Amino acid sequence: MPEFAVPDLPVPDHPDVTVPDPGPPAGHPWTAAMLTGELVPGAPVLGGPTVDSDADGVTDTTVAEVSDELVLATDLDHDGQADAVTRIGPDAVVTAHTGDAEPREHPWDALPLPPAWVDPRTGEWIRG
Numbered sequence: 001m002p003e004f005a006v007p008d009l010p011v012p013d014h015p016d017v018t019v020p021d022p023g024p025p026a027g028h029p030w031t032a033a034m035l036t037g038e039l040v041p042g043a044p045v046l047g048g049p050t051v052d053s054d055a056d057g058v059t060d061t062t063v064a065e066v067s068d069e070l071v072l073a074t075d076l077d078h079d080g081q082a083d084a085v086t087r088i089g090p091d092a093v094v095t096a097h098t099g100d101a102e103p104r105e106h107p108w109d110a111l112p113l114p115p116a117w118v119d120p121r122t123g124e125w126i127r128g
Contacts, residue, residue, distance in 0.1 A: 034062040034073050039085040039096045039103075042066075046073055046082075 034046040044066055051061040053074055061074045062082075069089040073082035087094045096103035106113070116127045 033080070034075060034082055035080055036071075036073055036082045036085060037098075039082055039098070040066065040071060040073070040087065046071065049075060 033048055035043075036046060037043055044064075046062040046064045046066075049059040049062045051063060052059050053061040054076070058078060060076065060078065061072055064071050064073070066087075069087045072086045072088075074084045075081060076083040081098075083098045085096050087096075092105050092107040094103050094105045114127060116125050118124070119126050
C-alpha cells in the first residue's frame, strides 16, 4: 500500500468566522412572528418567515407543524399577518386566503382540480 505524505499546515487557534446578519433587506420590515388570525383554527402565532415564496428577495412564508398538519403561512404584503395559509393534513389539503368566505378543502381522494385558463374576453384567470 503506498504511503502519502500529509502536508504540515498551520491550524489557527480560533478561526475568524464572520456570520452575516440574518436581518431583513434594507427597506423591508422584519417580522419575528407570523400571525395567522382566523385562517388557522385556534389562531396560532407561528415563527418568523424563512422562505421567499414569490422571489422578491424578502422571506414571506413560514413553515410549521401545528397539531397533525403541516402549515404554510404566507404574508404577501409584509405586515406580519398571514394572507394565505395552506394546511396539509392526513385527510385533505385546506387553503384559506384573507377575504375568502370559506376555506377551500381538497380531500386526498378527490379528483384533481380542472386546469386554469385565461378568459379571452376579460383576460382574467378562470379555474373550472
